[in-house]
Amino acid sequence: MAYAYLDNSATTMTDPEAVKAMLPYFTESYGNPSSLHSFGTEAREAVEKARAQVARLVGAKPGEIVFTSGGTESDNLALRGAAGAGKPGANRIVTSNVEHPAVLETCKSLEARGARTDYLRIDRDGFVSPVDAARIVSERTAIVSVMLANNEIGTIQPVQEVAVECRARARNALVHTDAVQAAGKIPVDVERLGVDLLSLASHKFHGPKGVGALFVREGVRLSPAMTGGGHEKGLRSGTENVPGIVGMGKAAEIARENLGEDAARMTRLRDRLIDGLLPVEETFLNGSREKRLPNNANLRFLGIEGESLVLLLDGEGVAASTGSACSSKKLQASHVLLALGIPEWQAHGSLRLTLSRFTTDEEVSRAVDATKGAVSRLRAMSPVWKKIKAGEPVIGVKGGGHEHV
Amino acid sequence: MSMYSDKVMEHFRNPKNMGVMDSPDGVGEVGNPVCGDVMAVYIKVKDGRISDIKFQTFGCVAAVATSSMITELAKGKTLEEAAKLDNKSVSTELGGLPPIKEHCSNLAAEALHAAVKDYLAKRAQTGTRPAH
Numbered sequence: 001m002a003y004a005y006l007d008n009s010a011t012t013m014t015d016p017e018a019v020k021a022m023l024p025y026f027t028e029s030y031g032n033p034s035s036l037h038s039f040g041t042e043a044r045e046a047v048e049k050a051r052a053q054v055a056r057l058v059g060a061k062p063g064e065i066v067f068t069s070g071g072t073e074s075d076n077l078a079l080r081g082a083a084g085a086g087k088p089g090a091n092r093i094v095t096s097n098v099e100h101p102a103v104l105e106t107c108k109s110l111e112a113r114g115a116r117t118d119y120l121r122i123d124r125d126g127f128v129s130p131v132d133a134a135r136i137v138s139e140r141t142a143i144v145s146v147m148l149a150n151n152e153i154g155t156i157q158p159v160q161e162v163a164v165e166c167r168a169r170a171r172n173a174l175v176h177t178d179a180v181q182a183a184g185k186i187p188v189d190v191e192r193l194g195v196d197l198l199s200l201a202s203h204k205f206h207g208p209k210g211v212g213a214l215f216v217r218e219g220v221r222l223s224p225a226m227t228g229g230g231h232e233k234g235l236r237s238g239t240e241n242v243p244g245i246v247g248m249g250k251a252a253e254i255a256r257e258n259l260g261e262d263a264a265r266m267t268r269l270r271d272r273l274i275d276g277l278l279p280v281e282e283t284f285l286n287g288s289r290e291k292r293l294p295n296n297a298n299l300r301f302l303g304i305e306g307e308s309l310v311l312l313l314d315g316e317g318v319a320a321s322t323g324s325a326c327s328s329k330k331l332q333a334s335h336v337l338l339a340l341g342i343p344e345w346q347a348h349g350s351l352r353l354t355l356s357r358f359t360t361d362e363e364v365s366r367a368v369d370a371t372k373g374a375v376s377r378l379r380a381m382s383p384v385w386k387k388i389k390a391g392e393p394v395i396g397v398k399g400g401g402h403e404h405v
Numbered sequence: 406m407s408m409y410s411d412k413v414m415e416h417f418r419n420p421k422n423m424g425v426m427d428s429p430d431g432v433g434e435v436g437n438p439v440c441g442d443v444m445a446v447y448i449k450v451k452d453g454r455i456s457d458i459k460f461q462t463f464g465c466v467a468a469v470a471t472s473s474m475i476t477e478l479a480k481g482k483t484l485e486e487a488a489k490l491d492n493k494s495v496s497t498e499l500g501g502l503p504p505i506k507e508h509c510s511n512l513a514a515e516a517l518h519a520a521v522k523d524y525l526a527k528r529a530q531t532g533t534r535p536a537h
Binding site: 303304305307308311312315324325326331333343344345348380381382383384385386394395 | 417418425437442462466469
């Protein structure tokens with residue numbers, strides 16, 4: 001069966017070109033980059049080539065790229081590293097309430113050790129305000145972390161403006177951005193953004209899983225995430241994942257070379273998805289239509305629940321995701337959708353469709369048709385939809401009596 | 406492999422007794438849209454037995470499947486038998502549910518019990534059995 005894979009913000013297909021580049025580093029050039037012999041030299045050269053490729057994707061110098069195991073580790077290294085290396089007394093973190101759990105949970109963990117976190121709130125379109133950031137940062141701020149693009153609703157944050165405000169008020173604060181969803185979708189340039197730290201994950205732009213990078217601006221001091229043999233400038237000890245790093249490098253090169261074309265194509269397909277689904281009654285777009293990643297469509301359909309929608313779509317050959325509580329382990333609706341001010345009962349009906357460079361027009365057509373069909377099927381069985389149609393209040397249903405833990 | 410058993414997926418994809426009922430003898434609606442699940446069970450009663458049953462559900466795969474299953478289990482049962490059906494009966498018949506989804510089977514049983522209670526209350530009010 002033809003399948004439309006529209007969950008590319010979860011992960012992407014590894015580009016066959018990247019796989020091809022990786023293969024020799026398993027069975028032929030399998031040396032340890034730290035070894036002095038020719039096996040080691042070959043592996044070292046491959047790692048350094050990849051470092052340059054990744055650096056070019058974000059406008060950095062090769063020496064400013066630290067390879068990690070992925071986006072989560074990069075975020076951890078940035079936050080823990082900055083908290084650990086900050087000046088005494090500078091124990092405050094500023095972040096937003098719509099960050100990825102890799103940032104939010106790390107902040108919580110640091111709070112347990114005496115750090116204090118201030119959360120920037122987003123407006124109804126999903127944006128943080130640089131003015132709010134200016135109000136919060138102080139000489140006691142160790143790090144400011146605001147994501148470049150949101151993983152759920154694709155909103156592109158004013159990171160550059162936030163960085164400018166922070167520089168003016170807190171000379172010693174480091175500015176970090178999680179660019180995991182942005183890389184390969186929009187231009188990312190560490191100079192233009194004015195950030196000190198920037199997280200990347202290879203598998204979000206058609207590289208392999210298990211590898212990522214943290215841009216660490218020259219001269220910025222962090223405490224290491226992993227101690228040992230002193231790899232990656234002492235910030236991340238452990239023998240390099242050579243094939244993974246090579247694959248990430250290749251994927252970064254392809255992403256950079258094709259960015260303009262890919263973004264235009266994904267934008268067109270994204271708009272086809274949004275324009276195809278918005279006419280469905282009681283359907284709304286989550287997040288801003290304008291400052292949005294070219295590959296992200298996130299809509300909510302009132303009166304239905306997202307897990308059911310995702311599994312019906314799977315049966316129709318469409319892979320998507322939802323911010324519904326019922327799909328999460330905590331049975332809580334997406335913190336991002338709730339932060340947008342969307343009522344919880346509506347957040348359950350959200351559907352995220354995310355595209356990639358490989359997404360076709362046929363996949364988009366299939367997704368639009370299948371979604372329309374699944375939504376009307378679920379609405380036909382929904383007592384909540386019946387109320388919406390009858391103009392009755394949706395909240396305040398009698399009975400209840402089950403507790404979510 | 407899905408987190409759900411084949412039987413759960415089968416009841417989700419092809420739910421039994423799904424839909425609204427014209428002039429039901431009893432209606433039970435439980436749950437809360439804020440939590441992401443609402444179930445409504447409609448019953449018709451004849452000679453002390455559930456002669457017809459329908460459900461409507463807003464919720465996840467487990468919520469739909471447990472609603473479908475409780476209607477299958479309750480159909481043709483006496484009101485006393487129906488009142489004894491519980492969450493265990495539902496999840497066992499479905500070949501088990503992921504632990505985090507167990508509450509869906511509670512909800513399904515509650516909806517059925519609420520419908521029976523509603524029927525009994527209505528009957529007590531009119532003093533006679535509804536004409537069916």
